[in-house]
Amino acid sequence: MSVQLELGRVGEVVPREDGIPKVTGQFAYSSDLQAAGMLWGHTLRSPHSHARIVAIEISEAVTMPGVHAVLTHEDVPGEKLYGLEFQDQPVLAFERVRYFGEPVALVAAEHPEQARRAAERIRVAYEPLEPIVDAERATESESLHPERPTMGHGYRDDPRPNVVRSLVIRHGDPDAKGDVSVSGVYEVGIQDQAFLGPESGLAVPDGEGGVDVYVATQWLHVDRDQVAPCLGLQPEQVRIHLAGVGGAFGGREDLSMQVHGAMLALHTNRPVKVVYDRQESFVGHIHRHPAKIWAEHRATRDGKLVNVRVRILLDGGAYASSSTAVTSNAASFACGPYAVDNALIESLCVYTNNPPCGAMRGFGAVQVCFAHEAQMDKLAAELDIDPIELRLLNALGPGGSLPTGQRVTGALPVAEVIRRAAALPLPEPEELPRDPLRVPGGSGNTTRGEGVKRGVGFAVGFKNIGYSEGFDDYTAARVRLAADGNAEVHCAAAEVGQGVANVILQVARTELGTDDVTLAPHTTATVDSAGSASASRMTWMASGAVRDACRAALEERERNGGGEVDIERIYRHPRTSPLDPETGQTTGERSHVAYACAAMRVVAEVDVELGLTRVVWIGTAQDVGKAVNPQAVTGQIEGGTAQGLGLALMEEIQTRDGLITNASFTDYLIPTTLDMPPVVSELVEEAEPDAPYGAKGVGEPPTVVSTAAVVAALRAATGRDLARVPVRPDEIVGL
Amino acid sequence: MRIELRVNGEPCEADVWAGESLLYVLRERLGYPGSKNACEQGECGSCSVLYDGKLVCSCLVLAAQADGHQVVTVEGLGEDGRLHRVQEAFVAAGAVQCGFCTPGLVVAAVDLLAHNASPNDDEIREALSGNLCRCTGYAKIFDAVRLAAGT
Amino acid sequence: MQEEATTLGAVDVLTPRTLEEALRLKSETPGAVPIQGGTDVMVELNFDRARPPALLNLNEVAALRGWSRTNGRVSLGAGLTYAEAMEHPLAELLPALAEAARTVGGPQIRNRGTVGGNLGTASPAGDALPPLLVAGAEVNVASVRGERTLPLHEFLVGPKRNALAEDELIVGVSVAAGAGRETFLKVGPRNAMVIAVVSLALRVVDGELLAAFGSAGPVPALVRAPLEEASSFPEQVAAAASPIDDVRGTAAYRRHALRILAGRALDRCLA
Incomplete structure (x- = not known):
């Protein structure tokens, strides 16, 4: 056997272009980088979730062996605040800390142990303040951000303290009555992206006042646009280069070590490497928003949804990050992929002193899907209708409308994914006794079959593709054709493991009609922004940009009658519009670009006496438009399914008074090989126009x-x- | 303090701080960054190496303990410039996404097949249960092991 | 990587080749922390929770390895790994210990983690401890002053505290083997690689029921009752526990689960 590195085109199974370096250990991740004269950076973090900083004393720390720099907020050369969308987060805390683990000071030393020992000698005098940890009471508490950084951006004006965003969608007659009504209150804990590669990077001073930062990130250019002002530099003086990324899932959208490493590098005039450990990683990035959702579904006796009323409360934690967009995503998808003529949806995100939350795979849709699907099952039971039939009866599709008033154009095969998932044959129950690995509790050897019951569940959901609400979302690609026919493609799309590098190469080969294509390093230095590797947008956007650049390059060469060509093109998806701040209705044709839906069927065995679970089998049908690389697509489905399974069964960041109490892989558990069942994936390919x-x-x-x-x-x-x-x-056994 | 060990068959020596793990020394002092620093508490397997022929987490071996011992890392699995069949199978089966867990999983799979040439699905799952992967949901990793085993 | 300009902290590593040398070093440097498989000690080091003046590396002491069988008792070296405890024929002699070993971490941890380390750490969640308790384990410890043996329940004096004097090392543990039937069960929130939320070992021997549980009190504790009390034994076990609420589980759940585990263990051992 040998690996055939087929140079595939769009639609073909293509092994990863970075596969061989990754299986041999040669692939350079951000934590693997080294440079001559390199120092180690270390971040001193707040042990409090809310405290006033009375004083920071570094005089002893700077004298410690091997130490080259100790920096505090006073050393931030430019803007003291940054943020993905709103500048509300200090580069280094001043006056007060608002969450557990907030960066307070930096150390650069020759060995990480020297940096740790020096950090220990930084004396920070805190005056602890009462933390705001109950999201339901945040709007009645003292304001954590009196300057209200998220207000005045076209959002509904909500004068209460600690409102990050408040959105109300009124659709049809929000008081419409049905024949029956079911209600529920649903809660989602804080999930962590738990990517395996901890935050890390290497900052290298360029000797001319600028800096190169090699980092694992999701969006190179927005990093640059946040880093440069904090350093007091022009954007071109800061070059962000993509180092190998050990997973992202939303957790690398916000800055981690970028400004800190650059500050230390510029201050010491030495390369500085910063690598978080696992404990630090848990406070080093934002998490999935915990949510509380109150839902009421009203329907006719024959099962048609009449009115859906939902109230969503999201805890954004201490800083805004992308919370405003999560707030509206949760609202737009709160009813699920169902046609609903009337709805009242209130979505509120608040500031607290809990861990900051932002982007994580699913981005607001995960929380509401958990609620709307529980509600649909409840409604099916109330009406004694088959739950799959109930979903088909209400399935949204082209021509239907979202609660925001946006009409669904393009492909949205909700009924088709439901039918295809429901048609997958279920596995037969296995005989007992079995090896403990095949019963709930796994290697724990807790049952030989006692207490084990089997259940089958079904769910359907959908989510937007691409950025929404009027955001100017674009991707640039640059193609250089050499005289010998070789093509070099530049695109800053972050390869975070999802396989976008292959997509870019497949598109370029397809468009250029040649296999002689190379992908240049992802960097801000040679090409404009690609936008973020998030919102399931990168395949679409990078494909568009690379396709357009390739076609333009061919045309240019044709015009020139051959020779070298170097051309850059920007691709934009159809423009979106903001939501009306008063009604939550779209102010144009669309506020979302497009959607993708999926339906899933799960067989689980539960030890009902011990509350332990073994998921036996998962079958799913997903709307993919067109599978550019079918192997990569099923890989995304299997991996994405595992993360949702983790949230269902085990994953939660726990806090006490805002302090994270399980910041380790010993106590924040993600699924193992014994927790993930086989996943049967059906790809529904209905091209998105x-x-x-x-x-x-x-x-x-x-x-x-x-x-x-x-x-x-x-x-x-x-x-x-x-x-x-x-x-x-406890909940399974009824305690 | 100074330690001497063999890494992938090559004699190596390093001056280490006594509190350093084998993982740190491999990555930062000996030029073998293939073993990964994902959790440093033995909960993820990303730093797996063969230590005197046994599968271990190199983050939990004190560097000084490795003095006089043999270590095989992911960088040392291929022969004559060719990939190990497990490495080939990981690429072919699509078992790699971000790849941060991959070196540890490859080493664990090599160890499994060395002891059990044709493992069944339960045996594969148990043998890899000390290795976390966050990207793949494991399905294609199991495919890769089956492919490498020829089962 | 450049040479460090200055020396680093004062951790030292001592690597004895014989037990005698190890005892001498421990006597000379009582603050030296023994390290065998490193599965507990290294986490403390990697996360900057401990900076002991010295580490006593026991990997090269051959006398601590392996196991032997004499006079109806099985002696396990302190350096016996979980993987070794799962191997034939030891697994047949001490099936509950083998079952417990299978629940420990992943293969990497089982290849390095040792029974002696589990005793030394003396965690309430130590997976080897309940099977050893129901097997009447006696811990052999030694120092330059000599050897002594003490029952495991006396050795475990509190959460993460044991009865070792500062100059003593754990040499091994001996248990009564091959008597009666026994099993081990452990509850965790996922199906592999978990710290016990609660665990239970049960042995039925000579008309007596012996149960020991983990993660349900400050130390793994032993509960005994005559066979005739089998029907009330799960309640007795649950009542003997003093669990707490923590990030891994609630006290109420632990007590509940212990009752279920004890009932199932009895079914297995009395079948």
Whole structure:
């Protein structure tokens, strides 16, 4: 056997272009980088979730062996605040700290141990303040951000303290009555991206006042645009280069070590490497928003949804990050992929002193899918209708409308994914006794079959592809054709493991009709922005930009009658519009570009006496538009499903007074090989008319539906409500 | 303090701080960054190496303990410039996404197949249960092991 | 990587080749922390929770390895790994210990983690401890002053505290083997690689029921009752526990689960 590195085109199975370096250990991740004369950076962080900083004393720390720099907020050369969308977060804390683990000071030393010992000698005098940790009371508490950084951006004006964003969608007659009504209150704990490669990077001074930062990130140019002002530099003086990324899932959208490493590098005039350890990683990035959702579904006796009323409360934690967009995403998808004529949706995100939250795979849709799918099952039970029939009866599709008034154009095969997932044959129950690995509790050897019940669950969900609400979302690509026919493609699209590098190469080979294509390093230095590797947008956007640049390059060469060509093109998806701040209705034709949906069926066995679970089998059908690389698509589906399963069963950042109490892989658990069942994936390929090659993004829909589908299976096995995830054994056994 | 060990068959020596792990010394002092620093508490397997022929987490071996011992890392699995069949299978099966867990999983799979040439699915799952992967959901990793085993 | 300009902290590593040398070093440097498989000690070092003046590396002491069988008792070296505890024929002699070993971490941890380390750490969640308790384990410890043996329940004096004097090392542990039937069960929130939320070992021997549980009190504790009390034994076990609420589980759940585990363990051992 040998690996055939087929130089595939769009639609073909193509092994990863970085596969061989990754299996041999040669691939350079951000934590692997070294440079001559390199120092180690270390971040001193707040042990409090809320405190006033009375004084910071560094005089002893700077004298410690091997130490080259100790920096505080006073040393930030430019803007003291940064943020992905709103400048509300200090580069280094001053006056007060608002969350546990907030960066307070930096050290650069010759060995990481010297940096740690020096950090220990930085004396920070804190005056602890009462932390705001109850999101339900945040709007009645003292304001953590009196300057209200997120207000005045076209959002509804909500004068209460600590409002990050408040959105109300009124659709049709929000008081419309049905024949029946079901209600529920649902809760979602804080999930962490738990990418395996901790935050890390290397900052190298360029000797002319500028800096190169090699970092694992999701969006090179927006990093640059945040880093440069904090350093007091022009954007071109800061070059962000993509180092190998050990997973992202939203957690690398915000800055981590970028400004800190650059500050230390510029201050010491030495390369500085910063590598978080696992404990630090848990406070080093934002998390998925915990949510509380109150839902009421009103329907006719024959099962048609009449009115859906939902109230969503998201805890944004201490800083805004991308919370405003999560707030509106949760609202737009709160009813699920169903046609609903009337709705009242209130979505509120608040500041607290809990861990900051922002982007994570599924981005607001995960939380509401858990709620709307529980509600649909409840409604089916109330009406004694088959739950899959109920979903088909209400399935949204082209021509239908979202609660925001946006009419669905393009492809949205909700009924088709439901039918295809429902048609997948279920595995037969296995005989007992079995090896402990094949029963709930796994290697723990807790049952030989006692207490084990089987349940089957179903869920469907959807989510937007690309950025929404009027954001100017674009991707640049640059193509250089050499005289000998070789093509070099530049695109700053972050390869975070999802496979966008292959997509770029496949598109370039397809468009140029040659296999002689290379992909240049991802950097801000040679090409304009690609936008973020998030919102399931990168395949669509990079395909569009690379396609357009390739076609333009061929035309240019044709015009010139041959020779070298170097051309850059910007691709934009169809323009979106903001939501009306008073009604939540779209102010143009669309506020979202497009959607992707998925349906999933789960078989689980639950030990109902111990509350332990074994998910036996998962079958799913997903709307992918066009599978650019089918192997990579099923890989995204399997991996995305695992993350949703983790949220359903085990994953939660726990806090006490805002302090994270399980910041380790010993106590923040993610699924192992014994927790993930086989996943059967059906790809529903209905081309998206606006998308290059008809291809939609595929990363998020599996995560959106799998939490809901797994818990549905648990409910079927146990007969319990299970209205909170992760489901705790206590709830299964009824404690 | 000074330690001497063999890494991928090559004699190596390094001056280490006594508190350093084998993982740190491999990555930062000996030029073998293939073993990964994902959790440094033995909970993820990304730093897996063969230590005197046994599968271990190199983050949990004190560097000084490795003095006089043999270590095989992911960089040392291929022969004559060719990939190990497990490495080939990981690429072919699509078992790699971000790849941060991959070196540890490749080493663990090599160790499994060395002891059990044709493992069944349960045996594969148990043998890899000390290795976390956040990207793939494991399905294609199991495919890769089956492919490498020829089962 | 450049040479450090200055020396680093004062951690030292001592690597004895014989037990005698190890005992001498421990006597000379009582603050030296023994390290065998490193699965606990290295986490403390990697996360900057401990900076002991010295580490006593026991990997090269051959006398601490392996196991032997004499006079109806099985002696396990302190350096016996979990992987070795799962191997034939030891797994047949001490099936509950083998079952417990299978629940420990992943293969990498089982290849390095040792029974002696589990005793030394003396965690309430130590997976080897309940099977050893129901097997009547006696811990052999030694120092330059000599050897002594003490029952495991006396050795475990509190959460993460044991009865070792500062100059003593754990040499091994001996248990009564091959008597009666026994099993081990462990509850964790996922199906591999978990710290016990609660665990239970049960042995039925000579008309007596012996149960020991983990993660349900400050130390793994032993509960005994005559066979005739089998029907009330799960309640007795649950009642003997003094669990707490923590990030891994609630006290109420632990007590509940212990009752279920004890009932299932009895079914297995009395079947």
